[in-house]
Amino acid sequence: MIYYSHVNEDNHAEKAIMDRSRYDSLFAIAGSGERVISLMAHPHLENIHSIDLNKEALYLLELKLAALSALEVPEYLEFTGYTDGKNCRASLFREFRNQLTEECKYYWDNHIDYIDRGV
Numbered sequence: 016m017i018y019y020s021h022v023n024e025d026n027h028a029e030k031a032i033m034d035r036s037r038y039d040s041l042f043a044i045a046g047s048g049e050r051v052i053s054l055m056a057h058p059h060l061e062n063i064h065s066i067d068l069n070k071e072a073l074y075l076l077e078l079k080l081a082a083l084s085a086l087e088v089p090e091y092l093e094f095t096g097y098t099d100g101k102n103c104r105a106s107l108f109r110e111f112r113n114q115l116t117e118e119c120k121y122y123w124d125n126h127i128d129y130i131d132r133g134v
Contacts, residue, residue: 026050033057042066048076052083075134077119085111096133104130 029050033041037059043051045067055063067073082094086107093100094107108130112120123130 026053029054030057033059040064045069045072045076047072048079051076052079071122074119074122077115078123078134081111081114082107085114094130094133104133 029041029043032038033054039059040062041054041060042064043054043066045051045065051063051065054060065073065076067076079095082091086094089098089100090102090107092098093102094104096104105127108123108127112123115123
């Protein structure tokens with residue numbers, strides 16, 4: 016079950032620690048994926064290991080990363096449900112579906128209604 020899919024996760028503490036210590040690797044809870052995605056931009060970070068007891072959170076992070084790599088920013092915001100748009104979210108999903116692992120692809124194929132509502 017996905018408990019939350021998009022929240023304003025505050026990552027100021029993690030960024031401040033990384034700035035002071037210049038870590039190149041990070042372990043992060045997947046959650047909604049937003050914290051992990053925002054930390055990816057840190058200039059010293061080379062590796063992020065995302066963990067979560069909720070497997071669906073890992074699928075959500077994988078979905079968002081694939082969407083970010085395949086879609087333009089306005090389409091990504093539309094896909095996640097942050098903005099309304101003209102595109103069908105399931106249609107946008109089909110554009111990058113094959114970038115997902117088989118397990119993740121199977122999950123989202125069987126929960127396309129989540130995608131239709133905006134993840």
